[in-house]
Structure formats: C-alpha cells, structure tokens
Amino acid sequence: MMIDMQRDFLEPGGFGESLGNDVSHLRAAVAPARALLDWARAQGLRIVHTKECHRPDLSDCPPAKRERGLPSQRIGDPGPMGRILIDGEPGSDFIPELSPLPGECVLAKPGKGAFYGTELSRLLTDWGVERLIFAGVTTEVCVQSTMREANDRGYDSLLVSDATASYFPHFRDSAIEMIVAQGGIVGWAAPFALLQAAG
Ligand code: C5J
Numbered sequence: 216m217m218i219d220m221q222r223d224f225l226e227p228g229g230f231g232e233s234l235g236n237d238v239s240h241l242r243a244a245v246a247p248a249r250a251l252l253d254w255a256r257a258q259g260l261r262i263v264h265t266k267e268c269h270r271p272d273l274s275d276c277p278p279a280k281r282e283r284g285l286p287s288q289r290i291g292d293p294g295p296m297g298r299i300l301i302d303g304e305p306g307s308d309f310i311p312e313l314s315p316l317p318g319e320c321v322l323a324k325p326g327k328g329a330f331y332g333t334e335l336s337r338l339l340t341d342w343g344v345e346r347l348i349f350a351g352v353t354t355e356v357c358v359q360s361t362m363r364e365a366n367d368r369g370y371d372s373l374l375v376s377d378a379t380a381s382y383f384p385h386f387r388d389s390a391i392e393m394i395v396a397q398g399g400i401v402g403w404a405a406p407f408a409l410l411q412a413a414g
Contacts, residue, residue: 216329217264218351218358220248220313223306225352228295230306233288236382241352244380247407248350249312251378254411261342263320264309265329267357268302275325275332327360336368346371350378355390362394362402372402375410
C-alpha cells in the first residue's frame with residue numbers, strides 16, 4: 216500500500232503547502248519508498264497506489280473538508296499544478312520517482328482512509344490478501360487512518376518506518392509509537408532494510 220505519494224503533498228504549490236506545511240519534510244521517505252517499491256515488484260507482490268483526490272464537481276468532497284482551516288487555496292481552487300486535489304489534475308498525480316507501472320492498481324480515494332469510498336475491501340478479498348505492507352504520506356493522517364481501517368477489517372499490517380513521513384517529523388515518530396504500542400495494537404513497523412533482510 217503506497218499511500219498518497221502525490222505532487223499535491225510532496226511538491227511546492229500543492230495541497231500540502233496550501234495548508235502552510237513545509238513539504239520538504241516528506242522528501243526523506245522518497246528513496247526508501249522507491250527501494251520498497253522495487254523490492255515489492257521483484258517479489259511479485261500486489262501493489263496498490265492510493266491518491267487522495269476529488270471529482271472535478273467536488274460531489275465527493277464534504278463541505279466541512281473544503282472549508283476547514285485557513286488555507287491559501289482550498290480544494291478545487293486553481294493552483295500552479297492545476298486545481299488543488301482534483302483527480303486528473305497534474306497535482307493529483309504521483310511524483311515521478313513513484314509512478315505506478317502499467318498493471319499496478321491505482322485507487323483514487325476521497326477520504327483519509329483508503330477503505331472509505333473505494334473498492335479496496337473487495338479487491339483485497341478477491342486477491343486473497345491477508346497482510347499489508349504500508350508506506351507513504353503522511354504517517355499520522357492517511358497512512359495511520361488506513362492502517363486503523365485495515366486493523367478493524369482483520370488485516371495484519373506492517374509500516375515501513377523509513378518509507379513514511381510527516382510534515383511534522385515528531386508526528387511520524389509518535390504515530391509509529393501508537394501503531395506498535397501494546398503488542399502491535401494497530402500493526403507493526405520496521406525499516407526497509409529489516410524487511411528486505413527478512414524476505
Ligand atoms: C493529508 C494525507 N495529510 N495523505 N493527507 O491531508 O495524509
């Protein structure tokens with residue numbers, strides 16, 4: 216599960232920056248996420264790339280989400296990478312280093328969790344998948360939300376700790392602590408090198 220490695224979150228001029236974030240904090244996760252992706256491809260694992268985005272008419276964007284906070288640009292407003300967080304606009308696309316290959320599953324999601332408003336549950340059931348490996352951004356928002364949704368649905372989840380990042384580096388660390396606490400109440404975490412060595 217490669218969560219939301221989109222230009223809108225990682226590049227200047229997108230949704231993340233419009234919320235006042237320093238997007239450079241997310242770059243540290245890119246090389247480990249790419250190494251993970253290459254490894255997963257070599258292992259023949261199913262890969263799902265999610266992207267948080269909305270329909271051009273905003274019919275899947277709750278007004279509360281659009282109106283929240285005091286962003287410089289709101290969801291749907293025009294920005295340097297097209298309309299902010301709108302499916303099909305350049306900003307909603309994946310960063311080049313983590314572009315999906317033909318045949319890999321791309322899942323547009325309107326919420327933070329990847330199970331909400333998507334086909335993910337059905338796809339995982341159809342594929343017979345029981346365990347999920349997570350990477351992406353941001354750790355405490357879309358990654359953690361999706362891991363919690365997965366936990367409630369009975370999946371075992373592992374977060375690759377160096378392949379995820381937050382605009383607030385201490386939030387990444389706290390989110391990982393919360394996930395693995397109490398014997399893995401939500402899931403487990405390990406750096407990519409450990410996963411690679413194990414498998
Ligand atoms: C946010 C995400 N942070 N992909 N989305 O709004 O984590």
